[in-house]
Structures are given as C-alpha cells and as structure tokens.
Amino acid sequence: MKPSAATPYHQAAEPATAEARAAFEKAAFAALAERFGATLDPLDQWGLTAVVDRSRIREVLQFLRDDPSFRMDTLLDSCGVDYLEYPGHDLPRFAVVYILKSMVAVSHRLRLKVWVEEDDAVVPSVHDLYASANWQERETWDQYGIVFEGHPNLKRLLNHADFEGHPLRKDYPAQRRQWLLANDPMIDQLEARLRVLGYEILESPAPTSPSLEETSFGRKK
Amino acid sequence: MAALEHPAAEQTPSGASSLRPGPEGVEQNIFTTSLDAMVSWGRSNSLWPFPFGTACCAIEFMALAASRYDIARFGAEFVRFSPRHSDMMIVAGTITYKQAPILRRIWEQMIEPRYVISVGACACSGGFYDCYCTVPGIDEIIPVDVYIAGCPPRPEAYLEAIMQLQAKIMDESYVKARAQRAHERIHIG
Amino acid sequence: MKVITPEGDKVELLTVNIGPSHPATHGALRNFVALDGETIVASVPEIGYLHRGFEKMVERGTYQQVLPYTDRLNYCSAILNNIGFCHAAETMFGVEIPERATTLRVLLGELSRVIDHLVCVGAALVDLGALTNYWYFFNPREDIYKIWEKLSGARLTNAFTRVGGLYRDTYPGFEDEVRAVLPVVENAIGEVLKLVEHNRIFLDRTRGVAAISAERAIAYGWTGPCLRATGVDRDLRKDEPYMGYDTYDFQTVVGSTGDTYDRLMVRMFEMLESISICRQALDRLRPGPVNTSDARLSLPGQDKAYHDMEALINHFKLVYEGVRPPAGEYYGATEAGNGELGFLIVSDGTGRPYRVKVRPPCFTQFSAYHEMVEGGLVADSVACLSSLNIVAGELDR
DSSP states (O other), rough: OOOOOSSSSOOOOOOHHHHHHHHHHHHHHHHHHHHHHHHTTOOOOOOOOEOOOOGHHHHHHHHHHHHHHTTOOEEEEEEEOOOTOOTTOOOOEEEEEEEOOOOSSTTEEEEEEEEGGGGGEEEEOOTTOTTTTTHHHHHHHHHHHOOOEETTOOOOOSOOOOOOSSSSSTSSTOOOOOOOOOOOOOOOHHHHHHHHTTTTTEEOOOOOOOTTTTTOOOOOO | OOOOOOHHHHOOSOOTTTSSOOOOHHHHHHOOOOOOHHHHHHHHHHHHEEEOOHHHHHHHHHHSSSSSTOGGGGGOOOOOOOOOOOOEEEEESOTTTTTTHHHHHHHHSSSSEEEEEEHHHHHOOOOOOOSTBBOSGGGGSSSEEEEESSSSOOHHHHHHHHHHHHHHHHHHOHHHHHHHHHHHHHHHO | EEEEEETTTTOOEEEEEESSSSSSSSOOOEEEEEEEETTEEEEEEEETTTTOOOOHTTSSSTTTHHHHHHHHTTTSSHHHHHHHHHHHHHHTTTOOHHHHHHHHHHHHHHHHHHHHHHHHHHHHHHHTTTTEEEEEEEHHHHHHHHHHHHHHOOOOOOOEEEEESSSOOOOOOOHHHHHHHHHHHHHHHHHHHHHHTTHHHHHHHTTTTTTOOOHHHHHHHHOOHHHTTTOOOOOHHHHHHOOOGGGGGOOOOOOOOSSSHHHHHHHHHHHHHHHHHHHHHHHTTTOOOOOOOOOTOOOOHHHHHOOOOHHHHHHHHHTTOOOOOOEEEEEEEEETTEEEEEEEEOOOSSSSSEEEEEEEEHHHHTTTHHHHHHHHHHHHHHHHHHHHHHHHHHHHH
8 A cells, every 4th residue: 555655754764763862852952052042941851842032933943844954844732831830930931832743754853942921922823834833823822821923813722712811821720610602603714714715705694603592591600 | 092994904814803893802902091101101212312422421322322232222222413303312421611502502402302311420510520611510501301420421321311211201291291381371372 | 605716706605514513523523614515615623612621630630640531532542541641751750660561551552542443433434324334343342341341440431551550450361351352353344344345335435535645744743543544654653662562563554645545444454453463462461560669659568558667658648649750841652543642741840740731633633624625525524524533532632
C-alpha cells in the first residue's frame, strides 16, 4: 500500500536516539538564541523549552517551520498557563506554550514559551503559519482570556457563548456555574466561511439554532 | 368484541376451529380486561428509545443494543433518533450547560407519554465533574423517571431500569389521565 | 440564504444543523452547513458540548486521582490514556517501572487499541448502513470486557495503571484468557473484511471520499492512524520508542490517499498488528513485582507499614499528600488509539498537579473537518466523521 516516496516522511524513520535529540536541542537553542535572543526556561529539566519575546513569536515559528535543518512542521498544541499561584513566581502571570515537533526528523521536538502580562494579554496569532493553531488559539482565549491578535474568528470554543470570565484562570472558582439560555446560531461564522470561499451573501438566513426558541425552562442561578 | 373474521383460518381444513367464530372458540380467544391494563401493557412492551448519548455511557448503550445484552428482549430495540418517534429518552452521559437547552428542547419535542431514564453518575448528579461547565443532574432541566447509578453503568443496569420503567408504566392509568386532560380542557375552554 | 457563487451564479442555499444531537455525530458535535442541493458548500463545526472541565478538575486532586479522569478522555480505550498520563508523570520522577509492569502495560494497551478500533470501524460501518459488522465487532469486544472486569472491576473506565506501576497484578488464568480472546478478534476482523472488502457499496461510499493530503494533514497537526492513512509513516511506538516498543516486531500500517477508505482500513489492519504485539508480550510475561520499589511512588507493604515507623509515615504521606514530582514542566506523549496523546504537566513540587494540559489527538483532526467535507455530499460528511473516530470526551475534555 506504500505510495511513491515524495517527501521523507513517507518512509519509516530510524528511532530517535538520546544523542540525536540532544544534538538537535543544542543546535536549535543556539540558532534561536543567536537570531531571536531566546533564553532557556529553567522549569523544563527534561527537554528544551525556549523562551522568546512575544513580538517575535511569528518570526521564530516561521523560521523553525521553514529552516531545512529543523523542519518543525507540526504544531501539536499551543496552550496557556496561569502562574498566579505558582510558588516563587515573579515573571508575568500568563504564558503561552507552543509544542512543536517535526514529521521529517523524528528526534526534533521542542517547546516555545511566551510570557504574557495580565493587563496586556495579547499575543500575535499564528493561524496562518500552522492551520492547527486556529482552534488552539480559540481555546486559549476561551480558557485564559489571552487575545490572539489577527485571529480571524476569536470566539469561545469549549464554553458556551454566554459564558463570562475565563474558567482555567486560577482565580476563577471551579464551581461557579453559568446557565445558557439558547445556543449560538453561528450564522455569522457560516457567512464568514462562505466569504472566504468566494461567495457573496445577498440575504442572511433566519436563525436556525438547535435551541433558539427555548428560553423558558426553569433554572436556578 | 366482535367475532373474529379470519379468512385464512376459514380455509384451514383442520385445527383451525379455535380461530373460527363459535361457542367453543370464544372461551379460548376472548378475554376481558380493563382498558388501562391493555394500554399500559402495550406501552410498556414497545418502548422506543431515543438515545441522548453524549459520553462514556453511550458506549455501554451500544453494548446494550448489541447481541450479548440484546435490548430487543424487552421490546425496546427500535432505536429512533427522532424525538417525535420515540417515547423513552435515555440520557447517557454528561450534560453540560452548552448542551442543556438542547436536551430540554428535544424533550419538549417528544410526544406524551414520554419517559426519561437518567443514566450514570454524570446525568444523575454531575458525577465527579463538579465543575463550572457540568449540569449537576439533568433533573434540573427535565423530569426523570428512573435513575441508574454507575460510571458507566453495566448493560444489566440499563435492563433493570427498563424493567422498572415498565413496572411504572403498568401502574399508570390511561383512563384517569384522559379524564384529567378533558377536565383541564373544560376549565380552560 | 441567497448568495452569488464565485462563478457569478445566483443560488439559494439551505442552512442545516447537523448535530449536536444527531445519530452520526457519535457524541456531541455540531456541524452547521450551507447546502446547495445535497452538496455541502460551507461547513462550520462547533465543539464543546462535552466540555466537562478535565483540566480544572485535575488541579484539585493528587496525581493518582487524575487517573479516573483520564479514563474518560477517550473512553473507548481507557487504559491507553492511563498509560499516557502515567508515562509522562513517571518520566518526571525519573523512575523505571518493573519489567512485568511494562510488559503488562504493552499488552493491555494494545488490547485497548484493538477495542478502540473495533468501536470506530464498527460504528463507521453502521453509519454506512452495514449493521451486521457492528454485531460481529461487539462480541469480541464483550470478551475483552470480561477480562477487563476481572482485572480492574470496571468494563469501560478501568483506571488500571498507577504512577509507578499498576493497580494490581493479574488474576490466575489471565494469560490463557487473553490467548483465547485474540483468535476471536482475528476471526471477527476476517469476517468483517470478507463482508466489506469487495463490497461495491462500501467501496463507492468510502473510496476517494473526504480525502486530505499529507501536507494539509500535517499543517493541521494530525497524528496517528488518520495521518498514516495519508501515507505518512510515523508512529510514536516506532519513532520514539517507549515501554520497550522497539523490541517488539510489528509493522506500521500506512495508507496512500488519505480518504475514508484508507482511514478505516489502516485501523482494520492495525488491529492485526496489535494482536501480534499482544502475543509477543504474552510470551515474555514473567512473574515479578508490578510496582516500583521507589518509596516516593509506591505504598510500603502491609507488614512494613505495621511494624516500621518510617514506612508508616511514608504510607501516610503518600495517601494524604500524594506523590510529589520535582517542580518543573514536562510534555510526555504516547501513541493512543487516535494518535499522539500528550500531557503537559506543570508541577510546583507539591502533591497536586499545578496544571495539566491534554493534547488530544482528536482535537487537531476535527479542526480540519470543514475542509474535508466542503464540496462533498451530506452523506459523505457522515462517513468522513465516523472514520476520523472523534471521541467527544477527548475532543472537549
């Protein structure tokens, strides 16, 4: 069933070794430190986490993705962390962590970290560099309230549209519940998608939410 | 009840006398019962489930519908995904606040008589997700007839719940409910 | 809604909600689509209908208390999630778990992968209208459940591993029962293959349907069987071997076009590879302890706890405060049923995880869904969704 090999990832790879990983981490960090002034994150004792400035995160990711010696083509995850209650923490409150790996070279794995201040929680969006970042950034916005500048559709992903606050922040009480009256009709998102595909909207449809007429059930606040 | 007209039975040369109208067939073929018992018997043995499956419990519902546990033995195998066709809603899985209005809407779309089985810890009480996003029990949204414990419950527990629901339906009075409705209609009118 | 197409035609589109309560969504997803006849013109998926706060909940318990929550991520293969979390936490401690525990984890993990794929392929075939295969697949699944029940007491949500080993050793006769169940699964796979392999309806409904290229799949962060279906030969068990997977003899199953057919067939043949790994693991299973002797992780034995002061204190601390990994951040990944299941654990040195971020394989796969179904028929979107094996518990956490 194997196809003709077009790119290296179409063939099986040799298993990653500890030496190959160490060599990659050394080379990657040297390049990041030299070009982008990256520093090591002391919290990561098991692998490589490079801390970069948030204004340069797009450059860093583009470099790592396109540089032939790194080829970090997969953004596995990007997520927020709230260090509000972390003991002895004197850096900005939030961090956005990017978890990267390469499908070309299996020993290539690293994480990037961007510190974000609470009163200026804005990070440039990377949805155009990695398609997977689109939903990950929406989730981070939803859970932590970190704004991704340039994101085309920065809406809540996991929580409902009427939700107030950002539940994974350490100061959000776990049991503060919020009722929803009616689901998001999502017509604006559908129209935005149609425009991306080259359609011109002449007339918007009537909202057909799965629960729109439903606003009358007895609820406890 | 009128005498049975059964053309096939008429043509059978022998052994069909029990189906043929006549004094000897009446004793064996006609019985008297109350309308309530008749209606409840029919309802309880042909429950059409609507599986509102959201999480782990739905996988156990799949096991229940498969051949080993075979929900068909209880007359409830005709799984319908339209609330208009079904009369037993099986809420299997965690209900979040995002899902809650939809659950309520679907329950309202079901035609009476309708019954609800709340499956598993999450649907009954929120389970161990005591959290900002989970409804602490679906009975905050819709009335529940039978609760099943477990996380997730075994298929046998589903069967037990269906049997309990059947017993509950057998106790219901169609005639009284009908009289009640008529009474309400007169008062509103 | 009235629109002008890119070609300049004026058409009327119909908007339809597929889900969140729909037989084909296998859980709680919503796909809001604009239809031109039966063709999906635009699609906007919405998730979060089963968001039950995994990440908030685990911050409130100890590391061992995270395990029951991991069960309910991908509930089709709970043990694989247990292994993923334990493996990440154990790496933070730097402990090696005993030989028997590792082998048992491989064995149970591969059996879990089998039952995960059984549900996925069985349900996908139901969505295509082939109900028989579902009966064929659920019978061996029940047989494996029986083993699970004897092992852990639970059919579905096993929580069988612990940070530092396993919950307990197996019961007498376990190996024979596993050996007996493997041919049953193989037989079921063979029967289903006979039914669908040359079935015209199956081929027409799946071949060339909702295909995705390797480049797009990688851009969307795909991993696991769905990525392998696009022809990318990557499997964490081979590439970054953990738990001694490099010592087992097995093949990765790779597709070529990345369509629905490839995704289902990759899963089908992966089950056979997993069964082969199970047999090898059974052969090398030797008696021995199943928990590490490291006092930071394992409870002391009853005789010690009763007669030794330090052991009693250790027991108390482990139960009351939980295991305490060193402060720091670690991302550990294993190959779960749907692909790379990662756990980013932030530890502050106490017995409770400061933050656990799950990297669910479904999440990135489903984020590409709209691209795959646009331009296809509504019926094809159903076939595509079931072949992706989206498990809402893992998707929404």
